[in-house]
Amino acid sequence: MAGKTETVRVALAERSYDIEIGSGTLAGMPEFLRARTKSDHAILVTDSNVDDLYADAAGDQLVGEGWEVDLFAIEAGEPSKSVDAADELWNAMLNEGADRESIVVAIGGGVVGDLAGFVAATFARGLEFFQAPTTLLAQVDSSVGGKVGVNLPGAKNMIGAFWQPRGVLCDVAALESLPDREYRAGLAEVVKYGVILDAEFFAYLEANVEPINARHADVLTRIVERSCRLKANVVEQDERETTGLRAALNYGHTFGHAFEAIGEYEELLHGEAVAAGMRCAMQLAVRLGRVAEADFERQESLLEALGLLVDPLEADGDEVLRLMYRDKKVAAGKLRFVLPDRIGHVELVADVPEADVLAALAV
Incomplete structure (x- = not known):
């Protein structure tokens, strides 16, 4: 039975859209799409798991509602991005007769959404795009904000673009089928929002560990x-990452992306890498005197309670730094990190000594 549905409006002028969140919402996909497009040809992109x-x-x-549908399933996993x-x-869509009146609907996790969105942004100079994220990480992060792309x-x-969806349909009931590891990886991004933007939300997570771990639908909807909502607030103010505000969303990611690359995108899930990266970033903030040790311990305790006390991958320090210098936050050849000054607030910090960065790996 479907429960209460929440709607988050992402206000971006003519690119504005709704995120509908609830349990059982996938059953309403035909109505959701019909309210937002005149198309009758849907390209569904999913993966082998979903x-x-x-x-x-x-x-x-x-199809039962009169749509022409083509379904393409990629191999599950980061290598497909x-x-x-x-x-x-692109070629499969061309062969099936897709044109500028077709829409692309991503049904799956972050890899599916990023890839399908990039294809939508580039095929025929841009097709309407919808997201139906089925992982927690995609529901709370990658499906919101219009960043689409692929890896080198x-x-x-x-390689990517900013291409906002026309709508996002989040069904928390889909999270019941997630393997435990995938579910917990998504929780890393949830914790991130508390650290960077909302101390009250961080406290809510601390107080609700048990129902979160049990995947209670009402708590998940919340x-x-x-x-x-937190991510939408940022995107509305800095849609294309021109003011630096959106960089806050990358807390833990400078370390995390390096760990992913060290593991060749196969050893760690993205959320696991972010969890390890947040531990290093908070440790770095402690070393720089930005936060108290108690803030580090508070984050550690929540990550541990949620099964996310992930250690950084072992690697040569020079290799870690080399990978970090590829980060998009690097400016004028200098590393910059998103670091907290308290739970609920972060800043972009430049000129961080490399010795401190390497020392922060020892969490």
């Missing part, structure tokens, strides 16, 4: 809604 779980049923629903996979989708072998998210 295809049988949700995408097939969504396609059947749309590639130029080669995008090329395969040596750099994550280096944390997805609040995470989306």
